[in-house]
Amino acid sequence: MKRDELFDISNLIFRELAEELTSEERRRLEAWLGSSERNRTLYEHICSEKVMREKIREYRESDVQAAFEAFLARKERIGRGRRLVRYVSRSAAVLVLPLVLAVWYWAKDDEVLPTRTETVADLTADVVKNRPILTLSSGRQMVVGDSSLSIAEGGGVRIQVDGNGMMSYNASDSSDVTDVYNTMRTPVQCDFVFTLEDGTRVWMNAASSLRYPVVFGGEERVVYAEGEIFFEVAKDAERPFRVHLGNGLEIRVLGTSFNVNSYAEEDFTEVTLVEGAVEAQFGEKAYKMRPNQQLYIDEAQGTTSLTEVDVNDYIAWKDGQYVFKNKPLWMVAKVLQRWYGVRVVFENEAARNSTFTGVINKNEGVGLLVERLNATSTLRCRIEGKEIYIR
Amino acid sequence: MKQILDTKTLISLLERKDNKAYQYLYERYYVSLKALANYYLRDNVQGEDLVQDVFVALWESRYKFRTENEIKYFLYRALKNGCVSLLRKQKLKAKYLHEALSANVEEDNFWEKVLEEDVYARLMSAIETLPPQCKLVMQLTLEGLKGQEIAERLQISLATVKEYKGQGKKILQQQLKGRGALLAIVLIIF
Numbered sequence: 059m060k061r062d063e064l065f066d067i068s069n070l071i072f073r074e075l076a077e078e079l080t081s082e083e084r085r086r087l088e089a090w091l092g093s094s095e096r097n098r099t100l101y102e103h104i105c106s107e108k109v110m111r112e113k114i115r116e117y118r119e120s121d122v123q124a125a126f127e128a129f130l131a132r133k134e135r136i137g138r139g140r141r142l143v144r145y146v147s148r149s150a151a152v153l154v155l156p157l158v159l160a161v162w163y164w165a166k167d168d169e170v171l172p173t174r175t176e177t178v179a180d181l182t183a184d185v186v187k188n189r190p191i192l193t194l195s196s197g198r199q200m201v202v203g204d205s206s207l208s209i210a211e212g213g214g215v216r217i218q219v220d221g222n223g224m225m226s227y228n229a230s231d232s233s234d235v236t237d238v239y240n241t242m243r244t245p246v247q248c249d250f251v252f253t254l255e256d257g258t259r260v261w262m263n264a265a266s267s268l269r270y271p272v273v274f275g276g277e278e279r280v281v282y283a284e285g286e287i288f289f290e291v292a293k294d295a296e297r298p299f300r301v302h303l304g305n306g307l308e309i310r311v312l313g314t315s316f317n318v319n320s321y322a323e324e325d326f327t328e329v330t331l332v333e334g335a336v337e338a339q340f341g342e343k344a345y346k347m348r349p350n351q352q353l354y355i356d357e358a359q360g361t362t363s364l365t366e367v368d369v370n371d372y373i374a375w376k377d378g379q380y381v382f383k384n385k386p387l388w389m390v391a392k393v394l395q396r397w398y399g400v401r402v403v404f405e406n407e408a409a410r411n412s413t414f415t416g417v418i419n420k421n422e423g424v425g426l427l428v429e430r431l432n433a434t435s436t437l438r439c440r441i442e443g444k445e446i447y448i449r
Numbered sequence: 450m451k452q453i454l455d456t457k458t459l460i461s462l463l464e465r466k467d468n469k470a471y472q473y474l475y476e477r478y479y480v481s482l483k484a485l486a487n488y489y490l491r492d493n494v495q496g497e498d499l500v501q502d503v504f505v506a507l508w509e510s511r512y513k514f515r516t517e518n519e520i521k522y523f524l525y526r527a528l529k530n531g532c533v534s535l536l537r538k539q540k541l542k543a544k545y546l547h548e549a550l551s552a553n554v555e556e557d558n559f560w561e562k563v564l565e566e567d568v569y570a571r572l573m574s575a576i577e578t579l580p581p582q583c584k585l586v587m588q589l590t591l592e593g594l595k596g597q598e599i600a601e602r603l604q605i606s607l608a609t610v611k612e613y614k615g616q617g618k619k620i621l622q623q624q625l626k627g628r629g630a631l632l633a634i635v636l637i638i639f
Contacts, residue, residue: 068567
């Protein structure tokens with residue numbers, strides 16, 4: 059379909075829905091309908107009551123204003139970033155101050171009420187440490203730091219962050235909002251734990267994101283996840299909890315704890331069940347999982363498998379550990395990338411595919427790990443700035 | 450009640466990178482773009498991000514648009530490219546992606562989806578220009594509700610429903626006539 063024809067036809071169909079067409083217009087529409095069976099089918103689909111009803115609901119439920127404000131905020135950030143780059147390029151020494159100001163300004167925009175006086179040093183540390191970023195329903199974004207905060211979200215919901223960086227959603231009894239969503243994103247080198255409004259606890263590994271309503275609706279609890287997240291779902295038989303992943307996988311639970319590992323840049327997804335029961339729906343197939351089982355989806359091969367595993371290996375990351383048992387080094391590299399923000403360069407294929415067994419302790423730092431690798435294997439590793447070379 | 454901007458105003462606002470232009474385009478096309486992104490990506494978060502990327506691309510572009518159709522085409526085209534590259538990156542093998550990605554079908558299918566979305570983008574923004582009560586009545590009518598049902602739902606009399614319907618139709622027709630005339634003029638000039 060050509061561009062001009064496309065918009066001409068959409069205009070004709072629209073006008074036909076809203077009022078009568080002139081005889082000349084009717085002739086044009088008829089000619090298009092008559093030119094292929096496919097056009098006629100499309101036309102009937104568009105004008106069907108079902109589609110009409112769906113669209114009207116879609117339009118009514120969309121929060122265009124929030125999306126527009128998010129766009130404005132992003133535009134502003136890009137502009138600010140550019141100004142900052144220009145500024146910093148003149149003198150590297152002033153780097154710290156603009157960052158601090160930007161964060162302070164950000165926080166101010168969000169009507170965040172600090173319950174404790176934040177010092178400049180605190181905020182700098184937040185930036186350096188890579189803190190999670192919370193996107194409010196208005197589209198505004200804020201850094202979740204170690205300082206206590208109380209933020210008002212729509213419908214009387216308050217987001218509380220205490221001095222230890224613990225965060226939770228508290229709905230007052232009168233809260234009546236079902237379509238207000240927040241998104242939490244962790245950058246690399248950052249993990250984060252918080253509690254959703256229904257009491258579900260969420261552990262987010264680095265470079266992950268979760269979108270969830272600030273208050274769950276009456277019938278089901280639906281969230282959208284990407285990256286690696288451990289869920290401890292609050293029991294509520296009346297309202298099933300559902301997790302949607304980017305690859306179309308959907309996990310349904312009643313009350314249970316399980317881990318999902320589904321990074322967009324990886325070719326696989328793992329769902330590991332610790333306790334309770336879940337049902338995972340992938341395409342047409344549904345998998346009922348028991349504790350200590352893992353559903354593994356190989357997206358490159360298009361295969362799935364359900365196996366028994368030692369679940370502790372898969373959830374140790376919550377406590378700052380990553381357990382590898384005979385895993386290829388490239389897989390380890392991905393974890394290093396997300397945890398330490400380093401880039402791993404393999405200088406030959408053999409290094410890339412050699413297997414690794416061991417535990418990585420997050421607090422140890424990447425230097426110690428490299429030393430250990432050098433001492434215990436035939437591999438040679440060196441660190442150059444933010445890059446690790448392995449051969 | 451929302452105004453429909455004429456092409457000249459829209460384009461000059463866009464050239465000045467005035468936020469009013471983006472707001473107008475968000476109001477008109479956000480839902481369509483979002484629906485398309487969700488259809489292909491099946492991921493709300495990613496879909497939302499992509500639509501935002503598309504508007505950022507428009508903001509950063511130096512392209513000189515001459516018609517609203519060109520702007521619209523730019524937005525849909527950018528969305529399509531974004532979807533294709535995201536899907537490629539994910540290399541996912543789920544069934545729906547096979548359908549969405551298989552080469553030739555995809556191109557046609559995408560623009561057919563655009564056609565569908567565009568019909569409703571026009572319809573909804575026309576309805577947006579109506580006074581609030583009148584707009585509600587029109588929406589419910591289009592949803593297939595009978596006059597009596599609408600009257601009960603909105604707690605107004607059947608006569609009032611009919612009045613709003615008539616009023617709504619009249620406003621829409623006037624608007625459409627105006628645009629039809631404009632289109633005719635454009636055709637004569639070119």
